[in-house]
Amino acid sequence: MQNLPVPDQHFSALKQAAYQLSTCTDQIFQQIEQAEVLNGIIDRIRSSLDLEEIFNTTAIEIRQLLNVDRVGVLRFFPDNEVNKSKFVAEDVAAGFPSALAAQAYDSCFISQFAAHHTQSTVQAVADIYTAEFSDCHIKLLEQFQVRAKLIVPVLKGTELWGFLCVHQCSGPRRWQLSEIEFVRKIANHFAIALQQAEQLEQITNQTALLAETKAQTKALLYQKTLVKITNRIRQSFDFAAICQIACDEVRQLLTADRVSIYRFNSDWSGNFLFESVAEDWKPLVGVSPTIEDTHLMETQGGRYAKNETFAVPDIYEAGHSDCHIALLEEFQARAYAIAPIFDGERLWGLLTTFQNAAPRQWQADEIELLAQIGEQLGIALQQADFVRQIQAQATELKETLEELQQSQIQLIQNEKMASLGQLVAGVAHEINNPVNFIHGNIGHVKGYAQDLLTLVRLYQQLDPTSETDLKALRQHIEALDIDFILEDFPKTIASMEVGTDRIKQIVLSLRNFSRLDEALVKVVDLHEGIDSTLLILGHRLKTCSDITIEVIKNYGELPQIESYPAQLNQVFMNLVANSLDAIEEAISCGKLGNSDQPSPTLWITTQPYDSDQVEIRIRDNGIGLAPDTATKIFDHFFTTKPVSKGTGLGLAISRQIVVEKHRGSLVCTPNPDQGVEFTMRLPCKLPIDS
Structure with missing residues (x-):
């Protein structure tokens, strides 16, 4: 184509x-x-x-x-x-x-x-x-x-x-x-x-927020439970009540079937002491015999001795031995979580949580809660031990305190007796001279009186018209030496009157010193108390070596003050007696009393201190105190005197009377070479709470 x-x-x-x-x-x-x-x-x-x-x-x-x-x-x-x-x-x-x-x-x-x-x-x-x-x-x-x-x-x-x-x-x-x-x-x-x-x-954030809220709510519940148990531990020393509350709270919070506290025996067998168990589950406390867990006994607590917790979701999936499963089946447990309880460094027991009805996947925060409560129970256990120790110590301290109180009472009584001894010795010495004088003159007065009475009877029987009676009366008068009697008898009576006045003065001073016939609080003249003290201690102003202690009183114009006079006189007695002790010690050491040395002297000076206080200073030129010793002079039982010569309570009691009873002050100013001066200041009006 x-x-x-x-x-x-x-x-x-x-x-x-x-x-x-x-x-x-x-x-x-x-x-x-x-x-x-x-x-x-x-x-x-x-x-x-x-x-x-x-x-x-x-x-x-x-x-x-x-x-x-x-x-x-x-x-x-x-x-x-x-x-x-x-x-x-x-x-x-x-x-x-x-x-x-x-x-x-x-x-x-x-x-x-x-x-x-x-x-x-x-x-x-x-x-x-x-x-x-x-x-x-x-x-x-x-x-x-x-x-x-x-x-x-x-x-x-x-x-x-x-x-x-x-x-x-x-x-x-x-x-x-x-x-x-x-x-x-x-x-x-x-x-x-x-x-x-x-x-x-947004959904993720909301979900996370919801989860966080749930976690916070759960954590808050756990924390509230822990705080509740902790507060109970702080408020109560009842370990049994604390353990029971812990079991109840944990079981309710974790919705477990059983929570119990298990204690180890010395051979590491054990018993359930406390529990909280849901209905339809048999109790273990008081029912189960002593539990012999071979693993815990052989390992002396196993992992729990290392302060480890342990949780098992299902005992049949945990690889336990048949004998251990059989033991857990006796407890009706299907799942469990355990935390140790320590008493100091020693494993004391276990806090056990059982789920009996079905397996359970234990959450980390649940196990942590058990561990924290186990720690708190350990604290409660130590607290209970401390309470028992404290109670035992309290009983021992109470007994010791009672013994100390008895000893203190005895020491104070000894101090009182020592003060009383000084008082009695002073009074006896002061009364002794006038009493001896009166006693020595009683025979003369009695003879004078007898002679005069005999002469009076002869005169009553005399016949004035009888020359014989008159001659006998004249002879009797010549024999009596009536001129001497008439001269000496009034003098003797006057001397005895001086002695009785001296005794009366001493008794009055003693009454002023003790104030036994007056109310506890009285407005008094402090000079009266000081003079009474000096009078009572007058025998000590001449030492055994015939050295006289000179007392120089520089009294100011003091108002009468409210006081406890008997107690203040006790203070004067203690202060003056301590000064005399220091002077006597200085004389015995050859620091005072010789011709080329200062004369032993005690100065007492009083003067108003301000508008509402008076001041009394008692100073001596005795042996003196070292500054470090002066800080202890008012301590109870502290004394510079040889054993058996002082109780160490005289100055402590004196300071207590001045400071606590009269709201005054009493200080010691030492000088190792020139003696010690005590300065006491007293309010003119006692505070209402004295």
């Missing part, structure tokens, strides 16, 4: 039609391929909640489908002053720099186009050098070799979230309408993915 030539115009039309058909076919295939990619992205968004995975996979598929050099997801941060945008996903062809790795900030683009893109405007640039870009923006695009770009905004609701960026780096490119629409659709679906992610984040 002969081929007829085709006219050129027909061939050209046919060629053009074929080209159009090919282009149309390519577009159809491209649209089909875009639709498949878009559907895949939509399915991925629906099935996955991982934004990073969605962004990265989509970037890869867009770059391959559109045959571009770079596809990236740029996120916009309008509130960030440092970096307002950054790439969060990218796929870039080999040979071109990564914008994701560089994380460059395009301030020019953000300031010029961000607000414009919030209106969902797409930016399609075929060539950056023909677009009206600023120099700084072009410079940044050149850094990443961008020649053409397609920028589609990604909105989150009405807010600009970021941009889907498509870059052509190898040269200019005119973007097809279908390509722009394809990228815009993907950006729209990104918005859906963002909303899903936000919803997921």
Whole structure:
């Protein structure tokens, strides 16, 4: 068959039609391929909640489908002053720099186009050098070799979230309408993915918050239980009550079938002492015999001796020996959790929690709660031991205190007897002289009286008319030496009267000193008490070596003061007696009394101190005191005197009387070479609470 030539115009039309058909076919295939990619992205968004995975996979598929050099997801941060945008996903062809790795900030683009893109405007640039870009923006695009770009905004609701960026780096490119629409659709679906992610984040946050709230509520309940047990331990010393409360609280809180406290014996067998058990389960306390767990007995407490807790969800899945399972079956236990209880460093027992009805997966916070309560029970155990020790010590201290009180009473009685001895000795010495004088003259007075009475009887029997009777009377008178009797008898009577006055004065001073016939509190003249003291101790003013101690009294004009006079006189007695002791010791040491040495002297000075106080100073030039000794002079049982010469209570009692009873002060000013001065200050009016 002969081929007829085709006219050129027909061939050209046919060629053009074929080209159009090919282009149309390519577009159809491209649209089909875009639709498949878009559907895949939509399915991925629906099935996955991982934004990073969605962004990265989509970037890869867009770059391959559109045959571009770079596809990236740029996120916009309008509130960030440092970096307002950054790439969060990218796929870039080999040979071109990564914008994701560089994380460059395009301030020019953000300031010029961000607000414009919030209106969902797409930016399609075929060539950056023909677009009206600023120099700084072009410079940044050149850094990443961008020649053409397609920028589609990604909105989150009405807010600009970021941009889907498509870059052509190898040269200019005119973007097809279908390509722009394809990228815009993907950006729209990104918005859906963002909303899903936000919803997921909210749900996740709410779930986490709910879980955290439940955990906090649970932790709060655990803490309240722990605090309740701790407070009970602080408030009560009853260990049994504390243990029972702990069992009840833990069982209720953990909804367990049994919580018990197990105590080890010396051979590491044991017994249940306390428990809280639900209904329908047999009790173990007081019913079960002594438990002999061979493992615990052989290992002396096993892991619990190392302060370890142990929890078993199911005894039949824990690998226990048959004998151990049999023992647990006697306890009706299917699952258990155990915490040790220590008494100091010694394992005392176990806090056991049993789940009997079914297996149980124990939570970490439940085991921690058991461990903490076990620690608190250990504290309660130590506290109970301390209480028993304290009670025993208290009993011992009470007995010791009673013994000390008896000893103190005896010592005070001895001090009183010593003071009384000084008082009696002084009184006896002062009374002795006048009594001896009176006693020595009684015989003379008796003889004088007898002679005079005899003379009177003779005179009564005299016959005035009888010369014989008159002669006998004259002879009797001559024999009596009547002139001497008449002269000596009145003198003797007068001397005896002086002696009785002295005795009367001493008795009056003794009464003033003791104040036994007066009320406890009385307004008195202190000088009377001081003078009475000096009178009673007058015998000590002349020592055994016939050296007289001089007393210099410098009395001021003192008002009468409210006081306990008998007690103050006791203070005067103690202070003066101590000064006399110091002077006598200085005389015996040869420091006083010789011709070339000072005379032994006692100074007593009184004066008003202020408007409502008086001051009494008693100073001697005796042996003196060292300063360190003077600080102890008022301590109970402290004395500088030899054994059996002093009790160490006189000055302590004196200070107690002055300070505590009269609200005054008593101080000692020592001088090792010139004796000691005691200064006492007393209020003129006693405080109401004295």
